Amino acid sequence: MxxxxxxxxxxxxxxxxxxxxxxxxxxxxxxxxxxxxxxxxxxxxxxxxxxxxxxxxxxxxxxGMVDAHSHVTLPGGSHWIDRGFDAPDLLLQVAEHNGDLLSHAGVRWARDVGSPQAIDPRDGRKRALALRVRERWRADPTRPKMRVAGTWIAHSGVLQPGLDIEADDGPALLAAAKAQLDDGADLLKLYLDGPKKEEAPWSAEDVRAVVEMAHGRGAFVTAHSGFLAGARVGIDGGVDSLEHGFELDSDAVAAMARQKMFLVSTLAIFRSWASFSSTTTIPRFVSDDGKERIARRRERAVESVRLAHRAGVRIAAGTDFGGGSLRANHLAWEVESLVEAGLKPWEALASATVLGGELLDDPDAGRxxxxxxxxxxxxxxxxxxxxxxxxxxxxxxxxxxxxxxx
Structure with missing residues (x-):
């Protein structure tokens, strides 16, 4: 030896x-x-x-830091949604490049919370590409360590068709969640924004059924919550963490603190979008209305994190790279954004290290x-x-x- x-x-x-x-x-x-x-x-x-x-x-x-909200098979940038429909072989190449970027930025762990699906040549089954990346990287100690949520589970009419698994009622949601775990997902990602921002796509009872099933199989459940309605359903349904949480209020964060629920912050995407006003010609970024909308959403999201921090909610730092506009080596940008939201610099670093490890339930991660x-x-x-x-x-x-x- x-x-x-x-x-x-x-x-x-x-x-x-x-x-x-x-x-x-x-x-x-x-x-x-x-x-x-x-x-x-x-x-x-x-x-x-x-x-x-x-x-x-x-x-x-x-x-080594933990990027608690990542999409390793996607490149990010101003055309991030379009890139989700690129050929699977190209997306697997993107993942390898992202692995290099993550490691050289000091990011040891990537919690992947959504990946496009493709036929796996090993068995002919259609499953999230990130699962294949996780298996490949396990054999290489220089590559990032991963937790993978499979692909997005959403109500029809929310995401672009073909990018997600659609479930329009409680039984379909539960079946989709079981299928993701059967495919090898480490955790589940529920998209709790509905076709209408003021309505969640499923009931708290529907979400709770998924949580109980997942916990029974040793898996966590997280929920995308860009709007308050979905956040409330996720909290009432007992999910383990909320992603983004852009519109939380004092009641929501108090409940999260009581339930020891994590908030995964992704504030830096608003800084990224603001930068596109001078580097792209896309109307949503360069028009006066678009810039004002981004500024309003950023202000509201910062206030949500500030409320959560004051309430004692544990905050883990994420970038949303790939599934959003950031790149894989931008976690430092999120740490800066947490300081802007009122965390002390050392607390923001804890969000990117030890608290990320707690979110993963891994005693080694971030320590x-x-x-x-x-x-x-x-x-x-x-x-x-x-x-x-x-x-x-x-x-x-x-x-x-x-x-x-x-």
Whole structure:
């Protein structure tokens, strides 16, 4: 058996998002894919004669981040909806590029909450492409780790036909949910915006039946909720998390806090849309009406996150890359957006690390500890006070492992 290569990351600061202050003068000894020791640099016991020393002075070690709302088979950009209908082989290539972008941005985990379907050549069944990506990446320690929700489950008339699985009543919803789990989904994604924004597509009882079924099979249920009506049904139906939550009110966030429900924030999409006013000619982004609409929605979404944070709701950070306009390496943008919404920088970093791990129910994700996986990266700057430091990635520990696979 080969002896794991030893690497000592010497004399860095550590930002584990457990509080507002850096731990300075820290060295981390890694063997292969595991952390052997995290000690003060002054402790000479951390030195090992066989270790390759990486002088990390002036940099900060950060736990590998969790993008809690991603779409790994889609590229994002201003034509993001159209790209969902690209050929499956092209979308699988997009996923590989996204995997590179995620890792080099310090994102270790991608929670995929919607992927187009295609025939799987292995068995001839039609299933979400992201399931195939998850299996491929499991064999390669340099690729992002994934949780996959299969494809979107929505009422007819909400998403473009062919992009989702349509369910127009409770029995159809339950059957669609069971089929997704049978295909290998780790969790379920219900699209709780209906054809009319003031109405949810299903009842709370319908949603609760799905939640009970999924929990019985060890799976979580999350819900897209761009509007308040759907959020209320998701809360009453007992889903585990709400995605977006752009129009929450004080009653909704109080109920979420009582139920220990997560909010997955995706505020940065509004910044992205605003940037398109100068980089595209698409009317919804460049017209005065379009820009005003984006500004209003952004203001309301920021207020929703602010309400949730004040109520004690756990917030996990997501980008909606691929299924929205952001790209796979833009999670730092969401951390910045959470600070704008009132979180302290260290709290926003926690949303992108440890709280993302709690959402996944994975004790290793978003954390750094002795005996744990060497899932960390190094930046220049202090992300506990300055979220823009997360854009300045210098080194990614898990990319030092020899890559396997295609």
């Amino acid at each position: 080969a002896i794991p290569r030893l690497i000592l990351y010497r004399d860095a600061a550590l930002a584990d998002a457990s509080g507002p202050s850096l731990q300075q003068g820290i060295s981390v000894l890694v063997a292969g894919q595991r952390i052997l020791a995290i000690r003060p640099t002054s402790n000479e016991g951390i030195l090992h004669p066989d270790a390759r020393i990486v002088d990390a002075g002036g940099s900060t070690i950060v736990p 750094i500890f002795e005996g744990g996986p060497a899932d960390f990266f190094l930046v220049h700057g202090d992300p506990l006070t300055d979220p823009t430091a997360l854009w300045r990635v210098w080194r990614v520990a898990w990319l030092t492992v020899p890559r396997t696979g295609p």
